[in-house]
Every structure is written in C-alpha cells, then in structure tokens.
Amino acid sequence: MKTLDKLKIGESGVIKELTKKGLSLKLIEMGCLPGEKITLTKIAPLGDPIAIEISGYELSLRKDEASSVVLED
C-alpha cells in the first residue's frame, strides 16, 4: 500500500482513499479527495513535516497525517 509519506520530492500520485478516523474530514476539507493529483514539493529540514501541492495550492502536513493518505498504485 503506497501512502503519501513515502513519496520523494517532485513525485506525484493520485489519492485513492483516506484511512484513520478523525483527521480525514480536515484533510478532505483541505481538498485531499480521492481522485485528486498530489505532488510532494518539500520536506522540512528535519525530515518532517512535508508539503504537497494539491488543486493549485500548497499544503503542509506531518508525515503521520500523510500516512493516512493512500495513493493509487
């Protein structure tokens, strides 16, 4: 299962689904919907958090949160 936190800088993927309860609503509201294309743009100097580009803007989130975003194979 490929998840968002496994991407390298510049790599893209398409969201398949969101796991984990509680946070998914926040992620959906920020535009992380199944079918959306996502590109990893930055990794913070200490390896966490990360930043992604989604629907035309940049969003930062922790790796823990990113691990709940499952990508298409």
Next chain:
Amino acid sequence: METASPQIKNKSISVALLGNPNSGKTTLFNSLTGLNQKTGNYPGVTVDKHVGTTKTTNGIKLSITDLPGTYSLYPKSLDEEVACKVLLGNDIDVSVVVTDSSNLKRHLLLATQVIDLKIPVIVVLNMIDEADALGLKINKEELSRLLGVKIVAVNSRTKEGFEELKSIITGATISENTFYDVSKPNELSATGFKNIIEKQFEKNEEYKTKLDLFEEKDTVYRFNVINYIFAKTVTLPQNATRTFSDKADKVITHPIFGYGILLLVLFVVFQFIFFIAEFPMAWIENSFAFFMEKTSAILPAGQLNDLLVNGVLAGLSGIVVFIPQIALLFLFIGLLEDSGYMARVSFIMDKIFRRFGLNGKSVIPIVSGVACAVPSILGARTISNYKERLITILVIPLMSCSARLPVYTLLISLMVPDEMIFGIFNLKGIILLGMYLLGFVATLATAFVLKLIVKTKEKSYFIMELPVYRMPQWKSIGVIVVGKVKVFLWEAGKVIMAISIVLWFLSSHGPENDFEKIEQKFSQQINTPNNNSKQELIKQMQAQKLEASYAGRLGKKIEPAIKPLGFDWKIGIALITSFAAREVFVGTMATIYSANDSENITSVREKLILEKDETGKPKYNAAVCLSLLVFYAFAMQCMSTMAVVLRETKSWNWTLIQFFYMTGLAYLSSYLVYNLF
C-alpha cells in the same frame, strides 16, 4: 430569486464577513472600514470580535463583523466555532463569503455551506489581481447563476470593486440552489442543512456519531458539485506556477539557510524591541515623570495628591510604557504573517517543538517572550490546538523578558567586577547570557512536563496551508496594531491600575500612628535653618516610613519564609512591591536604601555594596545575588502577565497554577543556589 429584506428603514445593515484563513478577508475588512473599528469579545469566549462600519453611496450604514477565519461550518477550533455560531444567530442581515480567486475550488466549500443555511449571501472573488496575473479567467455571470447569489470581484490594494460590493450588499439574495445531497433524504439531510449545523452544538453522543459520518460524505459530495461548477466557470492557463514563491522557498526552507534566516529575522525583531523601543519608552516615562511632578506641585499636598500621583499616575505610566514594545511586536508579527513567512517558520520548527508539547506556531510567541510576555501571550492565538496553545501561554513568562533586564543588570554589577575573560569576553555579559539561556531551558522543560500533564481529547495535528508570498499591506497591519494596543490598554490596563493602587496604599500607609511619629521625629531636624543635609534627611524619613508601612510590615512578616534564600525583610519589601512589575525592584531598593537618585542604577549599587550583614561581611555577596537572580528569572513577578493569562485562558485555575508553579520553582531554585554557594 427571493430578495432579502434587510432593515433598510434603520439605515443600518449588519454584515458578517467570513472566509478561509488566507482569503485576504481581514485585509479586505481593514481596507473597507479603516479605523472605524471596535474590538470586543464574543459572549463567553475570548475570541476577539472586530466590528467596523462604512457607508454605501446611498448613505446606508453597514456594520461589518469580521468573523474568525474558518475552512468550513464543521468547526475544529474555538475560532471556527465562534464564526459558525454568529452565522446561526439572528443578528446578521447579510453574509459576505470572501474567497481567494486563484484558489477558488477549496474556497467554494465554505461558500456552498453558507448558501445552504438559506440566508442572504454575497460571494467576493478577492485578490482578483493575482488570478489575472496567473492568467486565470472566471466567468462571473455563470458562477453567479450556478451558486444562485450575487458575485463581485475585488482587489483590496486598489479598492477595485469596493463600491460595487457595498451597493449589492443591500440586494443580497437567498439562493434557491442547494449543494448538499437532497436526492436520497436521510434522517439528517431531511431536516435541512441549517438544522444540521445547529444541532452539532448539542452534546448528544448518538447524534454526534451520525453527524461525523454525514460530515465526511457531505464534504465529498460538495466537492463533486464544486468540481462541476469549477469546470463550467474557470479557465485555467496552460501552466499556472508561482515561480517566485517556489524560488524563495528553496532558500527559506533550506536545511541551513532556513534556520540562518530565521535567526536573522529574530535578531532584527529584537534589535527593534530592545533598542528602538527604548526611545519612545524613555519619552513616555519622562513625560509621566514631568506630569507627576507638576500634578504633585499644583494640587494641595495630602492623601488625594499622593494617591493621584503615586497610585493612579504611576500605575498608568506602568501601562502606557509598554505600548511601543507591544506596537512593534505586533507590527512584526503582522508583517511576518501577511507576507507568508510565518507559515514557513512553523513548517521548519514543528518537529523540534512537537517534542515539547508545542507546535510550529509556538516559535514566534515564545521567542518574543524575551521582549515582553504580554503581547507574546496574545500572539499565541494563532495556535488552533487548545493544548498546544495553553502550554505556550503557560511557559512564555519563563523566558527572560525586558523588565528583568534592569534587575539582572543591578545584581550582576554587585556580584562581579568589570572583568574580561580570554581578553574579549566581558564576564558580566556572559552571566547575562546565562540568565537568558536559563530562562529558555526552563521554558522548554516546563513545556515538556505540561505535555505529560495537560489532557485533551483534541488530536494534535499540523495541517496548514503554505500561502504564496505576498507583499504585506501596511494600512491593514497598521489598523491591526492600533486594535491590539487598544485591547491591551483596556483589558490589561484596568487590572494593572487596580493593583497599582493597592500597592500604593500598602507602601504609603501604616498601622496606628507610626507615620506621624516618624514625621514628627524628622520635622524638627528638617526645619532647622541652614541645614545642608535636608535632602538626605527627607530620604531617610521616606525609608523609615516605608519600613513602617503595611508593605514594610509584610516584608518583615515574610522574612522567615525568605530567609533560607538569603533574603532579609528589605528584599522582602522589594519582592512585594515588584509584584506589580519586576523593574520596580530597582526603584524600591533605591527607596529603602535612600539612594539619592532612584533612576540611576549606579547610585543604588554603591549603597548596596556598602551594606553589611551582622558579622560585618558584605551583605550582597555572590550567594545572595545569584539567589536573587534565579528568583527573578523564574518568579511570576508581573501582574500584567497574570491579567493577560487570565483573559486568554479564561481560567482562574490555570492562572493560579502558573503563578504557584513559577513562584515555587523560583523558591526552590533560589534555595538550592543560595545553599550551594
């Protein structure tokens, strides 16, 4: 379309301005209303309520409320909850949803939710200049038709679209379109969207579970509709990349340069808060001193004169003197936030601060604590997680603020001679730096302990937009700074004032007729003709009066408690009076030791160096000085801070816990230091 009937007969329409954070909503609000703003509180919560007014060309008054930024009507923080509740109330005639034109998809989520409340709505396409620059085309007519509400494109910088916005507010409509799933009505959706939003605030666990499921499904459904609307109305350019932000971020979030730039930014901010602010602060102090002198000379001598001068004016001076630092700090915070830099600071610091129960957003408030805890605590509002915000507020006062500086300076100068080590380092400077480090270590250590103690159901998360870099708008920031200063003057000011008057009473009144006796004793000597030491005698009289006052008696009462720390009753008096503010310590010591010039640290120092203990050895030896230094580093000797903590946490419990924790830490550390040396 059904036209709303705002109360045009009253010639005043109540407008709610809402939108996502980073929608440029507050800048728009400040541009629209300028300084015609009032800052208050929403009932029951500490979220600031900003209301401003403006007039349409027809002379209709618009009373605009700037709601806290929110991503949706399913609130996840106190701020978002407030925004949602205001919309549900009956006080709002028209709701204006502000969206970022260049990031429309996500911003339309909130717009569709507000439209579904079936209230009169207007949608603003803000920052239309940026969308134009990107080559993004929006078909306004089609968007207006699909949403069922009026739409206006504005640019806060040039005020383009402002008049149109004001003129269509009076004709805002309730949309006939719905954006939630009504095709297969279920238990929830059948009741209408407004009802769903209202019911989420009822504490009903069973309902909550159903609602959680609904919220997710509803949001996904909405985005499907929005994607359809977006495809119909927005033409995207071939490649809409924001090259400037990308290039800037290569440096700003760089592993080495990133932290280097952060240090540089903090350095510049401190230079301003420490040194530049000193000029207006000295000017304020001098003006008050002049005013106090004049008042005391003009009014007849007596209780009223003394209360007015040493109680009221002294207290007022202690409040007003903070204004330059507060204004500067908020100016910088405003610039850093509006430019988009603050989000990057949080991004590169989150991992470090997370370990201590803090958040990437805690960095600026905590570091600003070196200037003054009061504005820093207000600055902690940007942290949405309750636990992380609370911990940030509770640890900020442990950072060594600028009010400790005069105390440190005096004590260090008593303890060490002007000596250089290794030829270049001044020993005093090294000890001073050590005091600041001590404060920082205590701050992080306390945060770590609090992380284990404070319980919250709220999950810590860091899901934050990295907005594009933008040129800050000075006017908008200016309006914010004025607002913050006003809030400080009023909210913290009244508490500081009250305590100043109490302290004045304690130090200028004594039980029985002790004061008269002292006055009688001195009056003969003072009135002796050709007495050269008249000034000296008056100083001595004042010192004896202070000793006989309630404050003096309190100092003696607490002497047994502070004796283990190496303090006597004289220091006890200074500890009590400097509860108002730490820097009062120097002034009180000056009065107690009847130094000639209370403003001049050197003269106090000379008196203290000569002070001997019972055995004839210098009283202020290294052990006493270090003990006092540590005490002032940790003790909560600042009523302004306590007043602000109470206001921000709305909790007497946490305010008192913080007070007793800091005092306890100060006491134990001083005890250890005194007995080790």
